[in-house]
Amino acid sequence: MPRQGHAQQQTALSIGNFDGVHLGHQSMLQRLREAATAEQLQSAVLTFSPHPREYFAEIARRPELTPTHITGLRDKVQTILGCGIDRVWVARFNRHLAEMSALAFIEDLLIAKLNVRWLLVGEDFRFGSKRAGDIALLRQVGAARGVSVQTHADIVDGRGHRISSSEVRAALALGDLIRARALLGRHFALTGHVIHGQKLGRTLGFPTMNMRVTDRCAARSGIYVVAVHGLGDKPLPGIASLGVRPTVLDNGQILLETHVLDAQIDAYGKLVRVEFLQHVRDEEKFPDLTTLTAAMNADRQHARAYFALHGL
Secondary structure, eight states: OOOTTOOOOOEEEEESOOTTOOHHHHHHHHHHHHHHHHHTOEEEEEEEESOHHHHHHHHTTOGGGSOOBSSOHHHHHHHHHHTTOSEEEEEEOSHHHHTOOHHHIIIIIIIIITOEEEEEEETTOOBSGGGOBOHHHHHHHHHHHTOEEEEEOOOBOTTSOBOOHHHHHHHHHTTOHHHHHHHHSSOOEEEEEOBOOOOHHHHTTOOOEEEEOOTTBSSOSEEEEEEEESSSSSOEEEEEEEEOOTTTOOSOOOEEEEEETTOOOOOTTOEEEEEEEEEEEEOOOOSSHHHHHHHHHHHHHHHHHHHHHHOO
């Protein structure tokens, strides 16, 4: 966040969690970008880490209330910037921010620090300590301080259902990648640096690229047909396992292990993006490595059949 008193270019700002940057978010960002151009302002987004609901769930010691994550912070910021937004500010959601009064949120943060002159928020936007701030207060203060306050209505899909992060999470929890893609406007994907693993897959004839995944990843654990980006000019076909590897480990750490079909690639340390194309099956614990290897062979054949039919 900018330091207090540091002069910023005047901004057109939108505020939100933007988890997933789904089609509803994209509509909002397009309107923000157009307004910034018309008003000759810098387009900017203010988002939060962690998610405010995650912070309050931890304070209340109610981890079950913590929302799962559609995207990590890096992916979220990059996707927002990819929508043509000039700048993304990430505010650490902590006790100071949680207890900030609604008026201080407007005066000290939005106006003094971020130099907001045009503001776009959702129709149900609430802010400040105990969610005391609302659209009426924003407009009241904004009118006195020269800030235009606009609201953005929810976007609905072809069936009239509201497009929301909650809907995306629900689709991913079911392994429904078709529904998730319809809400996101793109394939669900995870991005990360390839790390060293146990190299067990290599000994079984399935060398894999390993990526750490957030503990509360919204996607259902299981086996997926995937496309791998970042290892060449074109995406590569693969089969991936998302989960805790119950057959070989019991530490509960979630990993994404991706086997690129018919290719030997040294990807260690590289930043790759893995697009999820089809959920094949749920994660299973097999009685032995022989049974595991047979299942992995079947999964690889399934992926080959998928790409033979659909291409990349």
